[in-house]
Amino acid sequence: VTEPRSSESQPATVVSRRGLLGASAGAALAGAAVGFGGGYATRAAAAPVPDAAPATAPASLDASIPFRGEHQAGIVTPAQDRMHFVALDVVTKDRALLVDLLKKWTRAAERMTVGAEAAPGGVVGGGPYGVPQDTGEAYGLPASGLTLTIGFGPSLFDDRFGLADRRPAALQELPAFRGDDLDPARSGGDLCIQACANDPQVAVHAVRNLVRLGFGVVSVRWSQLGFGRTSSTSTSQATPRNLFGFKDGTRNIKAEETQAVDDFVWVAPSDVPGAASWMAGGSYLVARRIRMHIEVWDRTNLQDQEATIGRTKAVGAPLGKEQEFDEPDFALQGADSEPAIPVDAHVRLAHADNLNGVRILRRGYNFTDGSDGVGHLDAGLFFLAFVRDPGKQFVPMQRALAEKDVLNEYIEHNGSALFACPPGVREGGYWGDALFA
Amino acid sequence: MSFVRTTSAFAGATGLLALAACTTAGGTSGAASSSAAAGGPIAVQATDTQCVVTTTTAPAGTITFQIQNTGSKVTEFYVYGAGDRIVGEVENIAPGLSRELKVEITEPGTFTTACKPGMVGDGIRAPFTVTGSAQPGSADQKVAKAITDYQAYVAEQSTELLTGTEAFVTAVKAGDVSKAKALYTPARVPWERIEPVAESFGDLDPKIDGREDVVEEGLPFTGYHRLEKDLWVDGLKPDSAAIADQLLADVTTIVEKAKGVEFTALSIANGAKELLDEVATTKITGEEERYSHTDLADMKANLQGSQSALEVLRPVITERQADLASALDQAFTSINQALDQYQKGTDYAPLTELTPDQIKDLTVKLDALSEQVAKVSAVVEAGAGGTPTS
Numbered sequence: 001v002t003e004p005r006s007s008e009s010q011p012a013t014v015v016s017r018r019g020l021l022g023a024s025a026g027a028a029l030a031g032a033a034v035g036f037g038g039g040y041a042t043r044a045a046a047a048p049v050p051d052a053a054p055a056t057a058p059a060s061l062d063a064s065i066p067f068r069g070e071h072q073a074g075i076v077t078p079a080q081d082r083m084h085f086v087a088l089d090v091v092t093k094d095r096a097l098l099v100d101l102l103k104k105w106t107r108a109a110e111r112m113t114v115g116a117e118a119a120p121g122g123v124v125g126g127g128p129y130g131v132p133q134d135t136g137e138a139y140g141l142p143a144s145g146l147t148l149t150i151g152f153g154p155s156l157f158d159d160r161f162g163l164a165d166r167r168p169a170a171l172q173e174l175p176a177f178r179g180d181d182l183d184p185a186r187s188g189g190d191l192c193i194q195a196c197a198n199d200p201q202v203a204v205h206a207v208r209n210l211v212r213l214g215f216g217v218v219s220v221r222w223s224q225l226g227f228g229r230t231s232s233t234s235t236s237q238a239t240p241r242n243l244f245g246f247k248d249g250t251r252n253i254k255a256e257e258t259q260a261v262d263d264f265v266w267v268a269p270s271d272v273p274g275a276a277s278w279m280a281g282g283s284y285l286v287a288r289r290i291r292m293h294i295e296v297w298d299r300t301n302l303q304d305q306e307a308t309i310g311r312t313k314a315v316g317a318p319l320g321k322e323q324e325f326d327e328p329d330f331a332l333q334g335a336d337s338e339p340a341i342p343v344d345a346h347v348r349l350a351h352a353d354n355l356n357g358v359r360i361l362r363r364g365y366n367f368t369d370g371s372d373g374v375g376h377l378d379a380g381l382f383f384l385a386f387v388r389d390p391g392k393q394f395v396p397m398q399r400a401l402a403e404k405d406v407l408n409e410y411i412e413h414n415g416s417a418l419f420a421c422p423p424g425v426r427e428g429g430y431w432g433d434a435l436f437a
Numbered sequence: 438m439s440f441v442r443t444t445s446a447f448a449g450a451t452g453l454l455a456l457a458a459c460t461t462a463g464g465t466s467g468a469a470s471s472s473a474a475a476g477g478p479i480a481v482q483a484t485d486t487q488c489v490v491t492t493t494t495a496p497a498g499t500i501t502f503q504i505q506n507t508g509s510k511v512t513e514f515y516v517y518g519a520g521d522r523i524v525g526e527v528e529n530i531a532p533g534l535s536r537e538l539k540v541e542i543t544e545p546g547t548f549t550t551a552c553k554p555g556m557v558g559d560g561i562r563a564p565f566t567v568t569g570s571a572q573p574g575s576a577d578q579k580v581a582k583a584i585t586d587y588q589a590y591v592a593e594q595s596t597e598l599l600t601g602t603e604a605f606v607t608a609v610k611a612g613d614v615s616k617a618k619a620l621y622t623p624a625r626v627p628w629e630r631i632e633p634v635a636e637s638f639g640d641l642d643p644k645i646d647g648r649e650d651v652v653e654e655g656l657p658f659t660g661y662h663r664l665e666k667d668l669w670v671d672g673l674k675p676d677s678a679a680i681a682d683q684l685l686a687d688v689t690t691i692v693e694k695a696k697g698v699e700f701t702a703l704s705i706a707n708g709a710k711e712l713l714d715e716v717a718t719t720k721i722t723g724e725e726e727r728y729s730h731t732d733l734a735d736m737k738a739n740l741q742g743s744q745s746a747l748e749v750l751r752p753v754i755t756e757r758q759a760d761l762a763s764a765l766d767q768a769f770t771s772i773n774q775a776l777d778q779y780q781k782g783t784d785y786a787p788l789t790e791l792t793p794d795q796i797k798d799l800t801v802k803l804d805a806l807s808e809q810v811a812k813v814s815a816v817v818e819a820g821a822g823g824t825p826t827s
């Protein structure tokens with residue numbers, strides 16, 4: 001992965017715009033040094049600098065996040081800075097092998113989220129003639145806020161594993177949207193694992209070791225690395241910027257908004273009666289790989305950029321307002337008697353007020369997958385959202401955006417997937433145990 | 438790890454340390470007689486800061502630890518040998534729980550016990566001494582037989598290699614292109630079955646089996662693949678007959694050397710794995726047979742060679758880890774069935790006719806097999822103590 005290391009961004013704002021990195025002065029400086037991709041030097045920056053930690057510092061970047069609980073971690077968990085996402089297809093028809101893998105995965109995942117090896121003594125404990133059970137690249141690194149979140153795709157509920165009648169009604173393949181240019185090799189999958197951490201090495205290690213445990217049972221269909229979070233999922237985090245240079249997800253659902261989380265993120269028991277009840281307490285994950293034509297964007301003047309997004313670039317205030325968290329006023333008119341926030345601006349189309357009050361929890365990441373062979377960066381936003389019902393939340397939102405959003409001139413959706421993330425793992429349980437019970 | 442050791446590394450197989458370790462949760466272990474040797478379980482009290490092992494010495498045999506977690510964190514208990522090799526471990530001991538660990542230690546020496554509260558770090562360690570005299574491992578006879586059997590297999594394949602190459606060379610020298618093409622793959626099958634043996638003989642391997650890029654290393658392009666290019670692409674050249682003569686001379690030399698190689702259980706197991714690595718890196722990519730595209734036949738031969746090597750080790754594997762033996766069988770069956778779809782008479786379809794999905798299907802099955810085969814070396818190399826499952 002190639003990170004853009006723009007030297008043109010303004011260091012003065014870099015320091016303050018990434019609250020997560022504000023955990024230490026060293027981290028903030030590292031963010032400034034690398035510019036917009038700020039925080040790339042997380043590994044070095046993650047070293048605790050107790051004296052410099054402000055009183056309101058969020059949890060340590062090194063800390064371990066509990067694996068078990070009512071809901072899976074990695075959804076309302078304050079978004080970590082790094083991601084490795086993998087979609088897999090099941091290559092066996094043997095249900096028992098799949099269940100056995102889910103148990104093995106659970107054990108390894110729980111171990112890795114506390115910073116332990118994937119298996120006891122996994123690095124060297126097997127002796128000189130044993131193949132190490134842990135690949136070793138995260139040996140000695142802290143837990144780094146690692147979360148591992150599993151999801152089940154619609155295709156898992158075909159006739160292979162006897163799950164057809166357990167498919168929740170809301171788990172339907174996403175419809176085609178205007179402007180989609182989907183690549184089957186970047187779309188779909190029977191299963192997914194989202195690994196997020198504050199150290200990319202820790203996230204990649206986790207996926208690598210889980211994939212390895214799965215050979216013969218699952219095969220990787222596609223995977224995506226993300227290098228900078230593009231959403232805040234907690235009020236303790238500052239709003240980050242996407243690769244267009246704008247603050248993104250200011251209005252995102254935050255973990256602290258417990259009512260909104262219940263209304264829009266977690267699947268309620270009444271949503272999934274009968275055979276689909278295993279999904280209660282879970283959430284649907286929508287993944288979209290959104291390529292940004294960033295070279296075209298970069299040649300667009302500031303006024304057009306701001307009109308496209310509907311916010312100011314520096315502060316992130318809705319057009320016509322002063323502060324980032326000011327409520328947008330869609331009726332407000334500018335000096336030219338046109339709406340201050342244009343009718344086709346992104347923020348207008350995506351706002352809950354214009355979508356019958358519907359909201360989503362966004363948890364996406366910036367990505368850069370090298371270049372495209374004609375001299376442009378293959379970069380964009382790996383959009384991730386967690387919703388209670390994709391058909392009622394993501395689909396109408398994306399339909400509105402796909403039809404009108406002027407931002408479409410600069411983006412292209414080329415990967416898409418939907419997964420049902422089951423509820424959290426209880427003591428003694430394993431990933432998806434209620435589904436396979 | 439080299440496939441061939443001309444000096445015997447067999448000694449490594451005699452000093453058994455840990456054959457097995459298992460945690461029992463009220464299980465029906467048939468090891469009652471051996472556990473008596475240890476004289477009852479050794480109590481271990483694990484807290485968040487301490488690891489109190491009540492007895493720090495025990496006679497060789499089956500040693501039982503009873504671990505009580507009186508701390509507040511999930512803990513683990515380990516018995517390590519030299520170099521932090523795990524002799525036995527029990528994980529996921531929740532606060533308040535008591536778990537049992539049985540380890541079979543057949544050789545005296547100094548070991549290390551460790552509790553690992555919170556599952557991370559080096560743990561709270563203490564030395565542990567095993568007394569008495571070493572007990573011979575019961576698998577030694579089986580290992581010795583496996584080595585004899587594999588030597589016989591290599592000798593048989595070497596003879597086939599020589600015979601097949603003679604016929605191929607004769608056809609090339611007679612200028613009979615179609616016959617030479619028909620004899621090319623059969624000549625190479627025994628080579629591909631024992632390839633790691635051949636590869637251990639330094640410069641003979643590139644002379645016999647080098648691809649065109651050997652010229653980058655300053656070597657002339659000779660051997661099977663030079664003749665492959667002549668036969669399939671360029672047509673026979675004035676020096677093709679001389680190349681054929683040299684190939685036969687080199688194969689004759691390597692066959693003599695191969696018959697003298699001494700093996701160990703470890704080298705046989707590593708060879709079985711290396712044959713699959715060959716499939717992954719040069720066959721399924723089409724690199725090996727880039728002019729004739731007969732890679733699938735090579736792949737089949739690599740699989741056969743790997744399976745034969747593991748077959749001689751089967752009694753050892755079965756005794757020590759029976760479920761691995763059946764997992765190997767299943768994985769071989771799966772990939773062989775997938776590959777045999779492309780069989781046409783005695784030949785295989787050219788690799789270039791396969792679709793990307795078909796290549797992926799073979800790769801998925803090869804990965805599944807390779808993961809299992811990779812486990813064999815620790816199982817057959819007694820003393821390596823394959824990590825027990827708990």
